Amino acid sequence: MNNRKLMSVYRPLVCLLRQATAARVCRTVTTWSPVAAAFNARVHRRLDLFHHNVGLFGVPELSSVGGFEVVQDRALQETQQLVQKACHCPPGVQTVEIFDKLSDSLCRVADMLKNEKHLFEIELTCDIINGSTVNQLNASLRVVELFMFDFEISGIHLDKKKRKEAVNLNVKLLDLSNQFLMSCHMPNRIEKRALPEHIHQHFTKDGNYIQIGGLNADAPDDLVREVAYKVFLYPNENVMHILEELLSCRDKLARLVGYESYAHRALKGTMNVRNRQFCKLTNNLRIKPGLNLPLGVIRAERFNIEPSLYSPYFSLGACMEGLNGLFTQLYGVSLLAEQPSVGEVWSEDVRKLAVVHETEGLLGYIYCDFFYRPDKPHQDCHFTIRGGRQLEDGQYQLPIVVLMLNLPHPTQSAPTLLSPGMMENLFHEMGHAMHSMLGRTRYQHVTGTRCVTDFAEVPSILMEYFATDYRVISQFARHYQTGQPLPQSMVARLCESKKVCGAADTQLQVFYAIMDQVYHGKPQNRSTTDIMIDMQKKYYGLPYVTNTAWQLRFSHLVGYGAKYYSYLMSRAVASMVWKQCFYKDPLNRFCLFFYRRKMLNERLCALRMLQKRPSIEDFVNALVSDLDPDFETFIMDSEG
Incomplete structure (x- = not known):
C-alpha cells in the first residue's frame, strides 16, 4: 500500500486528532485525546482466539x-x-x-x-x-x-591470519559487551535487617532481602538515596573482570588494525575530532569560571523541586498528549495509537504508535515499552528495528523503532504519574524516535541515530529544551483528576530548576568523558576502580565513596566506547540551535522545517543550521551560557 492510499486511511483519524488537540485547553479529565487515553488507561488482557499470529513486529516468521x-x-x-x-x-x-x-x-x-x-x-x-x-x-x-x-577498523585490509584474529576478537567483544550490559542493570541484594524498616517501602522486597536496582535519585529522603548509592554501586568482582577483559580486547583489536589505542580508532570516525581537541574541550570546561559547586547548592536551596507536587500534573497520558501537540505544531506530525495485532508485541504493556505526517502520510512506527518488568533492563533507551531507506521501486522503507523506559504501572486510582525528571527523559527519548521518523535519508546506513556519533544526541537533547520551556509545559501539564493547569509559579520554578546544580552536572559529564577516554587509551597497570578514583579526584568536585564502583554500572562504555565526549558536543550544538532558532519562539514551525531538512537529513548539517563551523571555544561558551544565574526577575514576576 503506497502513502497516498495510507493517507486516505489515516486522514480522518488525523482530523479528529487535530480537533482534540485544538480543544485540549477547555477539556476535562474525562476527555483525554486518543493518544493520552491510550497511555493513561490500564491494559486489560485480550482473548484473541480467532486472530492469526502476525509475528513479532509483524514479521510472520517470528511467530515462534x-x-x-x-x-x-x-x-x-x-x-x-x-x-x-x-x-x-x-x-x-x-x-x-x-x-x-x-x-x-x-x-x-x-x-x-x-x-x-x-x-x-x-x-x-x-x-x-x-x-x-x-x-x-x-x-x-x-x-x-x-x-x-x-x-578497515574490522581488519578487512589485513592478511588472512591477522584478519582471522580480528574476527575472533570481534566475536569475543560481542560476548563481553552483552555480558557487561546485562550486568550493568542487575539489581544488588541486601538483607532486610541491615536497613531501617521505614525505608523498605522504597525498594523491591525479595523474601528476607531487599533488591536495589537503581540510584533512586528522585527520592526526597537522603537516607534512601545514600543506601541506594552504596548498595547498587557495590563492587562485583566478576563484572570487574568482564569490564577489564572488554577494555583489553578493544585495545588488542585497535593495535591489530593499526591504531595507537582504541580511543584513536574511535575518534577517526567522528566529526574531525582529535585527541588534542578533546583534551582542550574538557580542560576548558574544567577551569571555566562559574563552574563551581557552591553556586549550585545555593540554587538548589531556593529552587528545590519536590517531585510529588508535580507528578499529578504529569500523567503519562498528559505528557504523550503534550508531545503529540508539540509535534503537530512543529512538524505537522501526529501520533496515532494503534491496537497491536496478535503476536506483534512482546508484552501486553507495549503500546504501538503510527507516526503520520499531514502531507507525506505514514512515516513509521514507534513501539513504546514504557513500563517496569522484573526481567527488563533498567536502562531507558531507544533502538532501531528497521531503518528507513529509499527502495528501488521509489517507495520508502518505513522505519520501526522501540522506546524502552521503566515507568511505574498505572493503579486502579491513578494513571502512571511522572516526576519532572521522568517527563524530561521521556521527551529526550522521543527526540531519538522522531529523529528516526523524520530523517528520511536515502541510505539506511546513515538514517536516524545511525548518523555520526557527535550528532546522534542533538535531536534528543534539543527536546529537553522544549521539555523545560514554560511556553511548552503550559500547553499540556494538567492535573489528572481536576484537569487544572500547573500553576504559573510552579511552571517557572520547574523551568529554572534546570539550572540547579547545572555546573555540577556539566562537570560530571566532563568526568564521564575523560574517564571513558582514559579507559580506552594506553593500558595501565592498575584496576579500573583505581583509575576512576584518580580521575574523580582530578576532574570532579565530589569525593569518592569507599566500596563503590560506579564504572561497573556505566553501560555507555559499550555503546559509546571512547566517544562519550560526544554527549557534551551534542549538548553544545543543541544549545546553539535552541538559542539561535527557538529561544524566542519554541513553536516556530519555519525553523523546525529548516531544522528537519538541514539537520535531520544531512551529514554535518549542524554547520548549515548554525551557518558556521563552531570552534572549541564556541562549544565551551554554549555549555557555560546554559548555567547563566541571572533568572531572578523571571521567578519574581511569576510569583507576583
Missing part, C-alpha cells in the same frame, strides 16, 4: 522461537547474493546501493537478535569503488566512506 533461525538463514543467503552482485557490478552509485541493502539485511536481523553472536567476514576480491564516479553524489560518497571505514 524457531522463526529466528529462519530469519537469520534468509538474511545470510541474501547477503551472500549481494556480495556476489557487488563484486560483478560496474563501479558507481549502484554499488553503494547494493552495500546499503546488504547493511540493511544484516541490521534488520542483528537489531532483533541482540543475543546472537554472528560476525560476517566479507572478503572483497574485486575493485568495487571508483571515487571519480561516486563523487557525483555527496550522500553516496559519505556512505562509501562509512563502509570503507567499517571494513
Whole structure:
C-alpha cells in the first residue's frame, strides 16, 4: 500500500486528532485525546482466539522461537547474493546501493537478535569503488566512506591470519559487551535487617532481602538515596573482570588494525575530532569560571523541586498528549495509537504508535515499552528495528523503532504519574524516535541515530529544551483528576530548576568523558576502580565513596566506547540551535522545517543550521551560557 492510499486511511483519524488537540485547553479529565487515553488507561488482557499470529513486529516468521533461525538463514543467503552482485557490478552509485541493502539485511536481523553472536567476514576480491564516479553524489560518497571505514577498523585490509584474529576478537567483544550490559542493570541484594524498616517501602522486597536496582535519585529522603548509592554501586568482582577483559580486547583489536589505542580508532570516525581537541574541550570546561559547586547548592536551596507536587500534573497520558501537540505544531506530525495485532508485541504493556505526517502520510512506527518488568533492563533507551531507506521501486522503507523506559504501572486510582525528571527523559527519548521518523535519508546506513556519533544526541537533547520551556509545559501539564493547569509559579520554578546544580552536572559529564577516554587509551597497570578514583579526584568536585564502583554500572562504555565526549558536543550544538532558532519562539514551525531538512537529513548539517563551523571555544561558551544565574526577575514576576 503506497502513502497516498495510507493517507486516505489515516486522514480522518488525523482530523479528529487535530480537533482534540485544538480543544485540549477547555477539556476535562474525562476527555483525554486518543493518544493520552491510550497511555493513561490500564491494559486489560485480550482473548484473541480467532486472530492469526502476525509475528513479532509483524514479521510472520517470528511467530515462534524457531522463526529466528529462519530469519537469520534468509538474511545470510541474501547477503551472500549481494556480495556476489557487488563484486560483478560496474563501479558507481549502484554499488553503494547494493552495500546499503546488504547493511540493511544484516541490521534488520542483528537489531532483533541482540543475543546472537554472528560476525560476517566479507572478503572483497574485486575493485568495487571508483571515487571519480561516486563523487557525483555527496550522500553516496559519505556512505562509501562509512563502509570503507567499517571494513578497515574490522581488519578487512589485513592478511588472512591477522584478519582471522580480528574476527575472533570481534566475536569475543560481542560476548563481553552483552555480558557487561546485562550486568550493568542487575539489581544488588541486601538483607532486610541491615536497613531501617521505614525505608523498605522504597525498594523491591525479595523474601528476607531487599533488591536495589537503581540510584533512586528522585527520592526526597537522603537516607534512601545514600543506601541506594552504596548498595547498587557495590563492587562485583566478576563484572570487574568482564569490564577489564572488554577494555583489553578493544585495545588488542585497535593495535591489530593499526591504531595507537582504541580511543584513536574511535575518534577517526567522528566529526574531525582529535585527541588534542578533546583534551582542550574538557580542560576548558574544567577551569571555566562559574563552574563551581557552591553556586549550585545555593540554587538548589531556593529552587528545590519536590517531585510529588508535580507528578499529578504529569500523567503519562498528559505528557504523550503534550508531545503529540508539540509535534503537530512543529512538524505537522501526529501520533496515532494503534491496537497491536496478535503476536506483534512482546508484552501486553507495549503500546504501538503510527507516526503520520499531514502531507507525506505514514512515516513509521514507534513501539513504546514504557513500563517496569522484573526481567527488563533498567536502562531507558531507544533502538532501531528497521531503518528507513529509499527502495528501488521509489517507495520508502518505513522505519520501526522501540522506546524502552521503566515507568511505574498505572493503579486502579491513578494513571502512571511522572516526576519532572521522568517527563524530561521521556521527551529526550522521543527526540531519538522522531529523529528516526523524520530523517528520511536515502541510505539506511546513515538514517536516524545511525548518523555520526557527535550528532546522534542533538535531536534528543534539543527536546529537553522544549521539555523545560514554560511556553511548552503550559500547553499540556494538567492535573489528572481536576484537569487544572500547573500553576504559573510552579511552571517557572520547574523551568529554572534546570539550572540547579547545572555546573555540577556539566562537570560530571566532563568526568564521564575523560574517564571513558582514559579507559580506552594506553593500558595501565592498575584496576579500573583505581583509575576512576584518580580521575574523580582530578576532574570532579565530589569525593569518592569507599566500596563503590560506579564504572561497573556505566553501560555507555559499550555503546559509546571512547566517544562519550560526544554527549557534551551534542549538548553544545543543541544549545546553539535552541538559542539561535527557538529561544524566542519554541513553536516556530519555519525553523523546525529548516531544522528537519538541514539537520535531520544531512551529514554535518549542524554547520548549515548554525551557518558556521563552531570552534572549541564556541562549544565551551554554549555549555557555560546554559548555567547563566541571572533568572531572578523571571521567578519574581511569576510569583507576583
